[in-house]
Amino acid sequence: MYPIYWSAENPAGGSAFQQSFRLPAEVYLPTASEQTATASPQPDAKLKSTLYSAQLKPYLQVAIPYKSARQKWEPVLQFNEFSAGPLVWVVRSLAKLLLTLKSDRQSTTQGLTATAIGLKEPAFHNIINNIAGVICTCPSSWSEQYRFNLREALLNSKLVKHPQQVFFVEEAIASLLSVLDAGNGEAVQLSHSQGLRSVHTNEQPLVGDTLAINIGATATEMALVDLPENLSQFAHNDFMLHSFAYAGKGIEQDIICQLLLPPKSRQLRSEITGEQVSSQPGLWQSNIPGLDQMHWQSLGLEDLELPRVGEPDIVARIYLQQRLESSLLGQAVLDAALALKLILQHQESFTLDLADQRWVLQRRDLESQVLVPFVRRLNRELNKLLVARGIPTEAINQAILTGGVASIATVNRWLKQKLPNAKIIQDSYLGENGAPNCSRVAYGLAMLPLHPQALEIPRQQYTDYFLFTELLRLLPDRPLSFSEIIQLFEGRGINTRICQQRLLAFLEGELPPGLIPNTPDSAWLTQSSQNNPDYHAIASAPLFEKQGSLTYRPNSQQLSYLRRYLDAIKASTQQSLDEPYTVNFALEV
Numbered sequence: 001m002y003p004i005y006w007s008a009e010n011p012a013g014g015s016a017f018q019q020s021f022r023l024p025a026e027v028y029l030p031t032a033s034e035q036t037a038t039a040s041p042q043p044d045a046k047l048k049s050t051l052y053s054a055q056l057k058p059y060l061q062v063a064i065p066y067k068s069a070r071q072k073w074e075p076v077l078q079f080n081e082f083s084a085g086p087l088v089w090v091v092r093s094l095a096k097l098l099l100t101l102k103s104d105r106q107s108t109t110q111g112l113t114a115t116a117i118g119l120k121e122p123a124f125h126n127i128i129n130n131i132a133g134v135i136c137t138c139p140s141s142w143s144e145q146y147r148f149n150l151r152e153a154l155l156n157s158k159l160v161k162h163p164q165q166v167f168f169v170e171e172a173i174a175s176l177l178s179v180l181d182a183g184n185g186e187a188v189q190l191s192h193s194q195g196l197r198s199v200h201t202n203e204q205p206l207v208g209d210t211l212a213i214n215i216g217a218t219a220t221e222m223a224l225v226d227l228p229e230n231l232s233q234f235a236h237n238d239f240m241l242h243s244f245a246y247a248g249k250g251i252e253q254d255i256i257c258q259l260l261l262p263p264k265s266r267q268l269r270s271e272i273t274g275e276q277v278s279s280q281p282g283l284w285q286s287n288i289p290g291l292d293q294m295h296w297q298s299l300g301l302e303d304l305e306l307p308r309v310g311e312p313d314i315v316a317r318i319y320l321q322q323r324l325e326s327s328l329l330g331q332a333v334l335d336a337a338l339a340l341k342l343i344l345q346h347q348e349s350f351t352l353d354l355a356d357q358r359w360v361l362q363r364r365d366l367e368s369q370v371l372v373p374f375v376r377r378l379n380r381e382l383n384k385l386l387v388a389r390g391i392p393t394e395a396i397n398q399a400i401l402t403g404g405v406a407s408i409a410t411v412n413r414w415l416k417q418k419l420p421n422a423k424i425i426q427d428s429y430l431g432e433n434g435a436p437n438c439s440r441v442a443y444g445l446a447m448l449p450l451h452p453q454a455l456e457i458p459r460q461q462y463t464d465y466f467l468f469t470e471l472l473r474l475l476p477d478r479p480l481s482f483s484e485i486i487q488l489f490e491g492r493g494i495n496t497r498i499c500q501q502r503l504l505a506f507l508e509g510e511l512p513p514g515l516i517p518n519t520p521d522s523a524w525l526t527q528s529s530q531n532n533p534d535y536h537a538i539a540s541a542p543l544f545e546k547q548g549s550l551t552y553r554p555n556s557q558q559l560s561y562l563r564r565y566l567d568a569i570k571a572s573t574q575q576s577l578d579e580p581y582t583v584n585f586a587l588e589v
Contacts, residue, residue, distance in 0.1 A: 001188060001189070001190050001191065001199070001447070002116035002118045002119050002124075002220045003190070003191065003438040004101070004114055004116045004191070005114070005115065005116070005436075005438070006020050006023055006100060006111070006112050006178065007020070007022050007113055007115075007118065021437060021438035022481070023057040023061045023100065023112070024385035025055065025097065026053050026054075026056065026093065027054060028052065028053050029052040029053065029054055029085060033252060046226075049468070051081045052082075052325065053079060054325075055091070056090050056093060056097075057217070058218060059077055059087060059090045060090065060091070060145075060146050060149040060150060061142050061143070061145065061514070062077065062087060062145070062517055062521045062524050062525070063087060063514060063517040063522075064087075064090060064148055064149065064515070064521070064573075065087040065088035065149070065152075066565075066569045066572040066573070067544045067568060067571065068420065068534065068568065069568070073087070074087075074527045074529060074534070075517060075526075076525065076529045077090070077524050077525060077529075078525065078526045079325065080322050080326040081322055081323065081326040082326055084485050086571075087256035090512070091149050091153050092153075092156060092207075093151075094150075095152075095153040095154070095157040096146060098154065098157035100114055101114045101128050101155050101159065102114075102128055102129070102157075103125075109266075114128075116191070117191045117193060117527070118196075119190055131159055131160060132508060133165045133167060134159060134160055134165060134166050134167070135166075135445040135446070135448050136166060136167070136168050137171045137441055137445065138168040138170060139170070139176055139218070139219045139221060139243055140151075140170040140221060140223075140496045141219070141243045141244075141245070142253075142511055143464075143513030144463055144464040144512060145515070146514070147255050147463070148463075148465065148575065150166065150207060151163045151575055152574060152575060154166050163576075164582055165583065166321065167460060168459075168460070169223060169454065170223065171190060171214040171216060171219075171221040172212040172213065172214050172221040172222055172241065172243075172442030173236075173239055173241075173444070173454055174214075174441045174445050174448075175212040175214045175223075175402045175441055175444055176210060176225065176400055176446060177443075177444035177447040177454060178199065178440045178443035178444035179206065179425055179440075180206065180451065181231065182231070182447075182451070183232035183450055183451050183452075183453070184232060185231070186450075190443065199537060205229065206227055206397070206398055207229050207397065208226060208227060208398075209225075209226050209391055209395045209396050209397055210396070210400070211223070211382075211396050211399040211400070211419070211422070212399070212402075213382075213402070213485055214402045214403050214406075214441060214489075215247050215248065215402050215405040215411070216247050217248045217249050218247055218248075218249055218250075219244065219246070219247050220243060220244055220378065220381070221242075221243045222241070222243065222382065222385050223239050223240065224239070224385055224386075224389050224391075225238050225240070232453070234453065235454065236453065236455060236456045239454075240385060240388060240389050242388075243460075244312060244381050245314055246312045246374070246376070246404070247403070248341075249317075250310075250374075251374060251405060252334065252337040253307060253309065253336040254369075254470055255340055255341060255366070256301075257301075257309070258309055258326070258369040259359070259361055259365055259369060259370065260359060261302075265359055266296075266358060266359045267357070267358055268358075269356055270356065272358060283353060284336065284339055284343070284350065284351065284352050284353070285352075285354075286335055286336065286354060288328050288332045291332055291355055292331060292355070294328070294356070295355055295356050295528050296329075296355045296356055298328055298329065298355075298572070299324070299329060299465035300323065304316070304320055304323060306320065307320060309369070309370065309373045310373035310377040311377070314520035318520070318523040319523065329354070329355055332354055333354065336352055341366070343410060344362075344366045344518045348363050349363070350362075361494060367410055371410040371411070372410065373548045374411075375410055375411060375414045379414065382418065393418055393420070394420065395420040395421075395422050396421065397417045397422060397423070398419070398423045398425060399422045400425045401415060401425070401426040401474060402426070402441060412426070413422075421558035424542070427440055434570070455583070458498035458499060460583050461495075461498075461580055461581055461582075462495075462498070462580050462581075464512035464579055465512055465515070465577045466577055466578070466579065467502055467506070468504060468506055468511075468512045468515070468566075469566055469577040469578060470489065470578075471561055472487070472566065474488045474492070477554065477556060478553070479547055479549055480551065481551045481552075482504065482550040484549075485503065485552075486500065486503070489503070495552055506543070507544055507552045508544075509542045509543070509544075511538070513542075515538075516534075516535045517529075517530075517535065534561070534568075537561045538558070538562060538565060540554065540558075541557070541558055543555055543558045543559065543562065544571050
């Protein structure tokens with residue numbers, strides 16, 4: 001296994017930074033982004049010329065991009081209070097970031113070159129240009145539109161030619177796969193700067209009840225599985241998965257709300273004496289220019305309904321993020337929260353100057369007001385998973401803990417106390433040079449071909465959008481029983497045993513997840529996209545009227561709306577909604 005890393009060349013030909021195993025999925029927004037009227041005051045000239053940036057991943061979950069009848073890309077996202085743009089920008093931006101794997105001149109990040117530890121550059125580029133498949137993570141609670149948008153970005157980047165070459169694995173399952181040998185018992189070795197080493201962290205094989213927790217940026221993912229001695233005998237159905245929408249970014253927002261916002265935690269810098277100014281060791285200041293002339297109150301955070309500590313509160317967190325990313329001061333506050341989260345893990349106090357305010361914060365403040373509520377939430381969510389599985393905490397033999405937040409001592413202490421009999425497997429998040437190591441989740445993705453049975457084949461083969469499109473295509477204009485509908489699908493060669501429940505959900509009134517935006521993610525949309533007539537028409541009435549126990553009459557008007565909408569999506573994207581995907585994932589021996 002060969003970890004991929006990026007490096008950049010400066011004009012003199014030397015390396016501008018040490019190898020980085022992670023490329024932030026973040027891009028600057030175009031200066032010509034669609035402007036939208038808001039109730040907030042207009043930004044000044046300096047703010048209008050500010051380069052805004054946007055994290056890409058959260059937007060991929062919102063909806064599917066398409067061109068409306070007016071040839072306008074929908075939906076349009078409200079990145080912050082003064083900058084908006086269509087979702088298709090996000091998908092195309094991700095495609096251009098992926099082009100850095102090819103060192104492509106069309107990439108948004110020219111000058112970045114990618115290679116892999118243990119491979120010479122020509123060999124790496126030969127592999128990248130002949131990829132058989134790409135394996136991606138997907139939070140277990142996220143829906144088909146995220147997978148659709150990621151496939152579209154990969155097709156746009158030309159890393160793959162067909163959407164069936166893109167596979168998805170839940171993050172917690174990938175975390176577990178990263179510590180296993182191959183399903184046939186063959187040992188797996190990882191290439192690193194000193195040579196090769198085993199992926200194993202212990203000499204004894206992992207067997208029995210195993211927990212994996214991945215605490216990422218936007219979600220915390222959990223998986224429970226009873227590992228057999230023969231690793232070829234476990235499958236995706238053996239995993240019990242659970243997730244909740246709170247993780248690293250939520251912690252940073254709670255640092256702002258709980259530690260920086262309350263008036264009692266800060267004081268005006270103008271009231272600080274000269275002796276106090278010079279006696280504060282480890283003072284942190286933002287490198288964003290001009291902050292000294294700004295006022296904390298200009299953020300207007302008191303006007304917002306703030307999220308509760310440790311709770312997902314997705315809509316409140318979206319509005320808070322939009323407000324903070326709408327000003328230089330807000331961007332500096334986000335930077336400060338990240339710095340505080342990292343620095344207070346290694347020192348007792350943290351002094352911060354921002355705008356006209358100063359904070360002197362203690363590690364115990366971070367722990368008691370932010371981290372302890374998060375750990376309580378973790379504990380409740382893990383209890384739900386254990387109860388659903390029907391096993392006590394003492395039965396867990398080993399636990400894999402991954403993600404940046406997983407390295408925080410408060411989280412580690414909790415897990416060791418919670419699972420007294422478990423061996424805790426965890427890598428250090430930061431490498432020797434202080435930069436993040438290659439993600440254990442990425443290792444697990446690379447291991448999927450050695451454990452093909454861990455793939456959720458029904459969802460990979462028959463996407464929700466394919467099944468729904470096929471349902472609309474096959475329906476006659478008369479009532480049909482469920483058994484008749486099943487026969488129509490079987491007549492098309494579709495294995496209905498693995499998709500019956502999804503078909504029944506559509507007949508009972510559910511739309512495929514993400515086909516149109518739903519709350520809470522629709523809070524990212526501009527007001528005009530929230531009022532999109534296509535979305536309103538589709539949501540205005542159910543597609544079927546139920547007659548009797550399992551007989552359904554199609555609503556001809558809704559059929560017309562949906563067929564027109566799906567045709568618009570197909571005309572706007574490279575993916576076809578009309579064909580199932582072949583899953584050929586067996587290793588050649």
